[in-house]
Structures are given as structure tokens and as C-alpha cells.
Amino acid sequence: MKKFFSVAAFLAVALASLGLASFAYVASQEAARFKFEATVDDAMNRIEGRLDLQLSLLRSTQALFQARDGSMSRAEFSAFYDALDVKDNFKGLRGIGYLGFGTTGEEAELENRIQHIHGVDRAVHPPSTQDWRTPVLLYEPMDDSDLTGIGFDMFTDPARRSAIEMAVHSGQPRATGRILLGEESPEIQRVPGFLVFASVTDNSPKANTDPKPDVVGLVFVAFRTGDLFQAALGAAPALPVSAEVFDGAASDEHLFYRSPVTPSSAYGDDFRVTRTIILAGRPWTLRFRPTVGFSEPSSPTIPVLLGLFGLLLAGAVALVARYQERAYEAVSQLHETTEKSLLEKDLMLQEMKHRIKNSITRVLAMARQTAAHAPDLNEFSKSFAARLQAMAASQDMLTRSRWQKADLRELLEIELGQVFGKELPEDMLTGPMVLLDETMTQALGLTFHELATNALKYGEVSESMGALKVSWTVTGQGKDRRLALTWKESSSKPIEPPTRIGFGTKLIDMNIQRELYGTINREYGSDGLVVLIEVPLTPPNKKQAA
Incomplete structure (x- = not known):
């Protein structure tokens, strides 16, 4: 009313x-x-x-x-x-x-x-x-x-x-x-x-x-x-x-x-x-x-002027009423905004506590696994610092987007840039815009970091940046949309599968399969390595929650 x-x-x-x-x-x-x-x-x-x-x-x-x-x-x-x-x-x-x-x-x-x-x-x-x-x-x-x-x-x-x-x-x-x-x-x-x-x-x-x-x-x-x-x-x-x-x-x-x-x-x-x-x-x-x-005893314009004056008066009354209504609405909105801000602040504190707790758990897990596979302290420090940097880059992207969505291309550019340098070839990354949520951003960020690190150590990317190509597509519609990403490293000599599975490989598999409910396949060939990753853009647990 x-x-x-x-x-x-x-x-x-x-x-x-x-x-x-x-x-x-x-x-x-x-x-x-x-x-x-x-x-x-x-x-x-x-x-x-x-x-x-x-x-x-x-x-x-x-x-x-x-x-x-x-x-x-x-x-x-x-x-x-x-x-x-x-x-x-x-x-x-x-x-x-x-x-x-x-x-x-x-x-x-x-x-x-x-x-x-x-x-x-x-x-x-x-x-x-x-x-x-x-x-x-x-x-x-x-x-x-x-x-x-x-x-x-x-x-x-x-x-x-x-x-x-x-x-x-x-x-x-x-x-x-x-x-x-x-x-x-x-x-x-x-x-x-x-x-x-x-x-x-x-x-x-x-x-x-x-x-x-x-x-x-x-x-x-x-x-x-x-x-x-x-x-x-x-x-x-x-x-x-x-x-x-x-x-x-x-x-x-x-x-x-x-x-x-x-x-x-x-x-x-x-x-x-x-x-x-x-x-x-x-x-x-x-x-x-x-x-x-x-001649009429009174001018016929008097009722017209009276009607016009009444309309002007009605407009003035309505304008004052509207200003009062807006003032009331402003006070109400201010009150609602204040209560909403307090509620959001409480939720943010709770979410921050949860994120910090998850991040500490993830950091501790990485620390234990890195230490278990590192031959010495220097190797542990170097590997652990690089992985922390990858996590920090993902966190930074999410912070800039207010923890809403992160762009897949930007995430690849950041993670690959930390390993290969910021001057990446224009044709290295091809694919449509894909927005990632918090879980996918952190998991894929670590995955890309590990893949880039292995490519730098064991492949020929260090000699030629053109040896690495990353492409992706999106299939399906609505809640059935899936991301299909191809990581291809070209090599002048055949690449053999590793005889021992290291922590980096385990970390990649856990992120793709357990965190994102996806699949990962590695194809070792005479001309290089092809890694095929496919993950749902809406994980099963979120589908059910929705």
C-alpha cells in the first residue's frame, strides 16, 4: 500500500x-x-x-x-x-x-x-x-x-x-x-x-x-x-x-x-x-x-483555472508523498543493507575459517607427500615452494573474482607463466571461454603446475616453447556440460612411460579423479606425450545439492 x-x-x-x-x-x-x-x-x-x-x-x-x-x-x-x-x-x-x-x-x-x-x-x-x-x-x-x-x-x-x-x-x-x-x-x-x-x-x-x-x-x-x-x-x-x-x-x-x-x-x-x-x-x-x-455573470475560465490549480496541487501533494515514500524506502533499504552486511560478514568469516582450514589441510598433505618423495631438504624446499606458489596463484584469481568464477585460459596463462616465463606463444592455448568454480580452479591450478613442471624437466619444452599445445572444448548442455582438455607435448624422440610413479603424478590423479570426478589418460608415443583430461563442469555432488 x-x-x-x-x-x-x-x-x-x-x-x-x-x-x-x-x-x-x-x-x-x-x-x-x-x-x-x-x-x-x-x-x-x-x-x-x-x-x-x-x-x-x-x-x-x-x-x-x-x-x-x-x-x-x-x-x-x-x-x-x-x-x-x-x-x-x-x-x-x-x-x-x-x-x-x-x-x-x-x-x-x-x-x-x-x-x-x-x-x-x-x-x-x-x-x-x-x-x-x-x-x-x-x-x-x-x-x-x-x-x-x-x-x-x-x-x-x-x-x-x-x-x-x-x-x-x-x-x-x-x-x-x-x-x-x-x-x-x-x-x-x-x-x-x-x-x-x-x-x-x-x-x-x-x-x-x-x-x-x-x-x-x-x-x-x-x-x-x-x-x-x-x-x-x-x-x-x-x-x-x-x-x-x-x-x-x-x-x-x-x-x-x-x-x-x-x-x-x-x-x-x-x-x-x-x-x-x-x-x-x-x-x-x-x-x-x-x-x-x-455576457455570463462569471467568467467560464474560472472553473477551468480552478481545475488546473487543483491538478497542480494534486501533483505537488503526490510529489511530496513520493519524496516521503522514497525517504522511507531509503531508510528501509539502509536497514536491510546493514543487516545483510552483518549477515554476509558473518558468513564470510565462517567461509574464511572453512577455507583456511581446508587450505591448511591441503598444505599439510602436500608437505607430507613432498617430504616423503624428496631425496633431500633442498629438493623438498624447491618442490614445496613451487606447489605453494601454484595454490597461491589460484587463490589470487578467486580473490580477484570475489570467489565466484575464474577463467580457464587465464588460469593456464598464470600457471604456465610461472614455469616457462610470461612470454607464451599465442597459439599455445586454444579453446572457448570456460568459467571455473573454486574447487575446479584450485584442483586444475595444481594439475597444470605439475604438468608444466614435468614438461620442463623431462620434455623438450625447455628448448622450444612450440613443443607444448593445450586445447580444450565443452560438450553437452545445461548441467551435463563437460570440459575436455588435451595437453600435448611434442618430442623428437619416443617417450617411455615412467617406471616409478612420483608424487606429482599422484597429485594430478587425485585432483582430477577425486576432487573433480573426472578422468585422465596419458598416451606415450614416438612423437611425444598426450594427456587427455575430461571433467564435469558441474560435479555430481553439486548436481545433487542443486
Whole structure:
């Protein structure tokens, strides 16, 4: 667990920091949404205020005609319109008008009213099969030379007819859906808008059996949709909202108005606010999105900076934890190293005692055997000193390798160098690298020393160093590897086997056969001596121990 403490610390602090950053981000987004909803409420107040102002004009016009029982001259109505200062006070209003009301078959009476108001003969048009006729009697603003709209029966248009029927039966103002305002003409471009109608009733007594409604006419106002909403939303200070208005449900086929300013792509559907209003009995759906001018109450970079700071803090905490972990590991390793050093020291002392004991035993055995075969003290001293030197050379090699392994070629070079001199021919020794353990190093070191000494005494190596060749190979694999070494001394005359076996020969045989569990064969021939030595690189006792 200590190994993963720094990682756990980093993850804990990082997760906590990212959690705080996420909370800050969510809070900032909620604050932004609240601010935008407040902006939408402001936009709705402007729109509803503008619509209420326009409808107040309709009510005042209705009251005027109601007071006059629907009877008003063109001059009076024009003066009323001019007094309103529509251009400055009622932006988005296209015009105000008054419709006559009668049943089908009463067209002559309605045409007489047109003649009385405008002084021209104008037929009610177009032809209709509907029950009612509602021609335009008055309209402002209107060019004096253009009376095209006078006499037009709005009841013949389905969109207008539905609103007129509801206004007549309910007695309340009723609005149409989206329509195109203006006469159909290639010279005039019609603009989208809507109409609101309000009925003017007859206050005179009437029999209850008369099926005709007590309506003498209808006042109406016409609005350009774009101008109306632009006047409401475009007033200073400008609101950073993009609005869509739908007649009823929000769908492309019911789209009533769309702001010319496109919404910002930085805000998704979470920032889309929908409101509903009822205008003159007709439901409208308004949908708002923020524009590029919308500014959030708090910077969105604050949660990002908070998250980055948290990650840096997590990294710092993890770094401190890692340093503490390493310090603890260093103390633990120091303690383990100290205990291991003490244990190794004790083992080395025990091993040294064992090696010294073995070496003393080997030296005593060599001393006894050398003394038994030496003819005099000088010969004993010389032979014993040479053998001690061979042992010392082997010990020195093992000491330099920390008692691990000794190289066979290096061992031969040292032992042969002590006998023949250090300048050995390059082709005297051939074979691959072979690493020897302690037992093999000491045994082969003495063996090579004895063989070299005999070659110097009895062979022709003293006359020519080329007379001696030592080669070796390794056979087998794994624990079955064996060393096969050939010691070949060339001679110009035949070599006979010795008649007496000396201590050196016995020492060689004991080292190869007893110490190394190997075999040794000597071949005496007419051209010299060949000694064949074969030993396992892993002695049997070590195989079993392994």
C-alpha cells in the first residue's frame, strides 16, 4: 500500500479539485441561465407591453365607433388617426380600419354607406356565398387617390373570417394567424403580419326573435410582424436575445417571426427559454436564445483555472508523498543493507575459517607427500615452494573474482607463466571461454603446475616453447556440460612411460579423479606425450545439492 500512496494522494486531491471545478462550472452555468431567463423576462415585458399598447388603440377606436353607433365620416376618422401620431407612438402598426356588417343580400345598403363616406360608387367585392358581408368602409392611412381596399369583403378570406366570427360571437378582440398584408399585385410586395378585430354593437332596442347579431361593424388594426417585434426588442438598451414567435405550437410551419440576429453557437439547448402568451384569444409560443452579446455573470475560465490549480496541487501533494515514500524506502533499504552486511560478514568469516582450514589441510598433505618423495631438504624446499606458489596463484584469481568464477585460459596463462616465463606463444592455448568454480580452479591450478613442471624437466619444452599445445572444448548442455582438455607435448624422440610413479603424478590423479570426478589418460608415443583430461563442469555432488 505504501507503494501506491503517492498515486492515491494524487487521485484523491485531483478528484476533489475536479469535483470543485465541476461544481463551480455547474454553478456558473446555472447563474448564466438565471441571468438569461431574467433577460427573457425583460424581453417578454417589452413584447407584452408593446402588444397591450397596440390593443389599447384597438379598444379606444372601438369605443369611439361604439359611441357613434358605427357612424363616422372619413374626415373625422382621418383626424382621429393623425392625432394618434402612429409613426412615433405605435411602431409596427400598419393601419386602422372599420368594416361594415351585414348579411348576404344587404350589399346595396353597404354600398350606399361607401357612397356616403367616400363619394364614389364602390361595389362590395369579391362575390361571396357566405352568410355575412364585411366590406372595408374606412381605413387609415390611405392615399386619397387610391380607394382599392374600400369595399373589400374580409369575410371572404378564411384566415380573417375565423377571427371575425369569434369577435362577433364573443364580443372580445380576436386575432388572426399569420397573413400577408396588402392587395395581390406584382407592383406591391406583400408583408407578413396579422389583424385583430373587435365588434361594434348596436345599442338600440331589438326584438329577441331577430337572428341577426346586434353588430353594426368591426374595427380592426393591422400589424407588420417584423416591425412590431423589432420595435419591442430593438429599443435601447438592446437585449442580447434572438427570438422566434410561433402561432400556436413551436414548429416551422407555424413560424410567425424570427429575429434577424442569429443565436450564439456557444450556448446549447439548455439556454433555450420558451414562453407562451395569449394575444386576443390566440396562443403564441415564443422561444428565446442568447446572442453573442450575452455576457455570463462569471467568467467560464474560472472553473477551468480552478481545475488546473487543483491538478497542480494534486501533483505537488503526490510529489511530496513520493519524496516521503522514497525517504522511507531509503531508510528501509539502509536497514536491510546493514543487516545483510552483518549477515554476509558473518558468513564470510565462517567461509574464511572453512577455507583456511581446508587450505591448511591441503598444505599439510602436500608437505607430507613432498617430504616423503624428496631425496633431500633442498629438493623438498624447491618442490614445496613451487606447489605453494601454484595454490597461491589460484587463490589470487578467486580473490580477484570475489570467489565466484575464474577463467580457464587465464588460469593456464598464470600457471604456465610461472614455469616457462610470461612470454607464451599465442597459439599455445586454444579453446572457448570456460568459467571455473573454486574447487575446479584450485584442483586444475595444481594439475597444470605439475604438468608444466614435468614438461620442463623431462620434455623438450625447455628448448622450444612450440613443443607444448593445450586445447580444450565443452560438450553437452545445461548441467551435463563437460570440459575436455588435451595437453600435448611434442618430442623428437619416443617417450617411455615412467617406471616409478612420483608424487606429482599422484597429485594430478587425485585432483582430477577425486576432487573433480573426472578422468585422465596419458598416451606415450614416438612423437611425444598426450594427456587427455575430461571433467564435469558441474560435479555430481553439486548436481545433487542443486
